[in-house]
Amino acid sequence: MLTAAIxxxxxxxPGTCGEMCMSRAMKTIGEVTDxxxxxxxxxxxxxxxxxxxWIGITLMASGFFSxxxxxxxxxxxxxxxxxxxxxxxxxxxxxxxxxxxxTPQRWFGVLIVCIGVLLVxxxxx
Amino acid sequence: xxxxxxxxLKTAVLIVIMxxxxxxxxxxxxxxxxQVGAMPGWxxxxxxxxxxxxxxxxxxxxxxxxxLAFFVAYMLVLSWADYSYVxxxxxxxxxxxxLLARFVLHETVRxxxxxxxxxxxxxxxxxxxxxxxxxxx
Numbered sequence: 001m002l003t004a005a006i007x008x009x010x011x012x013x014p015g016t017c018g019e020m021c022m023s024r025a026m027k028t029i030g031e032v033t034d035x036x037x038x039x040x041x042x043x044x045x046x047x048x049x050x051x052x053x054w055i056g057i058t059l060m061a062s063g064f065f066s067x068x069x070x071x072x073x074x075x076x077x078x079x080x081x082x083x084x085x086x087x088x089x090x091x092x093x094x095x096x097x098x099x100x101x102x103t104p105q106r107w108f109g110v111l112i113v114c115i116g117v118l119l120v121x122x123x124x125x
Numbered sequence: 126x127x128x129x130x131x132x133x134l135k136t137a138v139l140i141v142i143m144x145x146x147x148x149x150x151x152x153x154x155x156x157x158x159x160q161v162g163a164m165p166g167w168x169x170x171x172x173x174x175x176x177x178x179x180x181x182x183x184x185x186x187x188x189x190x191x192x193l194a195f196f197v198a199y200m201l202v203l204s205w206a207d208y209s210y211v212x213x214x215x216x217x218x219x220x221x222x223x224l225l226a227r228f229v230l231h232e233t234v235r236x237x238x239x240x241x242x243x244x245x246x247x248x249x250x251x252x253x254x255x256x257x258x259x260x261x262x
Contacts (some may be wrong), residue, residue, distance in 0.1 A: 003164065022200065023208040031205040040197065047200065068154065068179050069164045076155035077226035077234045080148075081219045084245050094209030102209050109251030113216060116244030123237030 007070040008082070015063025016086040020093045021056030027098070028052065081120040087113045132205065139202040140214055143195050148221035150191030152229055157184035207256075214253050219245045 029046045032039075047053045070079050091110045094100040161178045165171045179185050202211055223242045226232045 003167070007164075020208060023203045026200055026203040029204065032201050035201070040201070043204070044197075044200070065176065068158055068176070068185075071155050071158040072161055072164045072175070072179075075226065075232045076151060076230060077223050077232045077238065079155070080151050080222040080226075081238070081242055081245060084216055084219055087216055087248075091209040094207060098208055100207045100209045103255055106209060106252050106255045109248045109253075109255075111248070112251060113245050113248030116241045116246075116248060119241030119244060120238050121241075123235040123239075123241060 004070065004073060007066045007073075010066035011063050011070060011083050012086045012089060014059045015066070015083075016089040016093060018056045018059030018061075018063060019086075019090065020097050021052045021059060023094075023098060025050040025052035025056060078120065082117060084113055084117045084120075136202060136206050136211075139198045140211070142198045143202070143215050144218040144221060146191045146198075147195040147215070148218045148225055150188045150195060151218075151222050152225045153184055153188030153191060155226070155230065157182040157186075157188060160184060210252065210255060214249060216245055216249045 025047050028050050029043065032043055034040075034043075067079070067083075088110055091102055091106065095102045158179065161175070161182060164175050199211070199215075220242050223234060223239070227234045
């Protein structure tokens with residue numbers, strides 16, 4: 001139980017912080033308008049030169065390793081919906097860390113997502 | 126097509142790709158980790174053996190490959206759309222994972238959990254009706 005709780009925390013918090021760092025890195029390089037393979041590779045290469053990219057990769061990797069651990073002890077129909085709590089952490093981070101304007105409607109949607117996550121956790125078989 | 130319509134269309138296409146490949150990757154990961162067995166503990170030796178077994182599993186690597194495809198689509202969409210829009214909008218994959226877990230992995234999914242998944246999707250619908258980008262370029 002403690003192992004699962006620690007793994008859950010590591011999936012949700014560092015994993016989501018990593019994604020926010022990645023978002024900041026991608027916003028730094030600007031909007032992608034060319035989707036040809038060599039242009040996508042060039043975009044990824046530019047992203048790799050942004051420090052936020054590597055901070056994000058490190059945090060996301062720790063989240064991924066924790067996910068593998070969690071998947072070895074819990075069902076997929078529990079793990080993936082339960083990790084949707086990261087939507088709340090991510091929206092909060094989007095507002096505080098990335099300066100995004102989160103509208104009341106978006107907050108309301110995130111609140112519904114969180115109630116859904118709670119039901120998923122309560123319905124653990 | 127206006128630039129706003131174009132923005133919505135390319136965002137929608139990439140989100141459809143994301144919510145298709147990510148759940149498949151998740152299911153392969155779960156299948157692979159089920160074969161590896163439960164994580165034995167937190168000692169370095171135990172962790173090393175556990176992750177060595179995980180990363181020598183072909184099923185786990187198929188899952189990782191699918192998640193990498195998701196990751197590329199995710200990175201591209203994040204170059205123009207808000208993180209707080211993309212993250213909840215892509216959560217429709219929660220329903221796809223639950224369906225695949227039920228019908229491919231034959232997991233028992235209780236009604237309360239289906240209700241939770243339905244609520245998550247409703248939340249996604251509400252978020253999906255907001256503007257994809259709220260910050261200046």
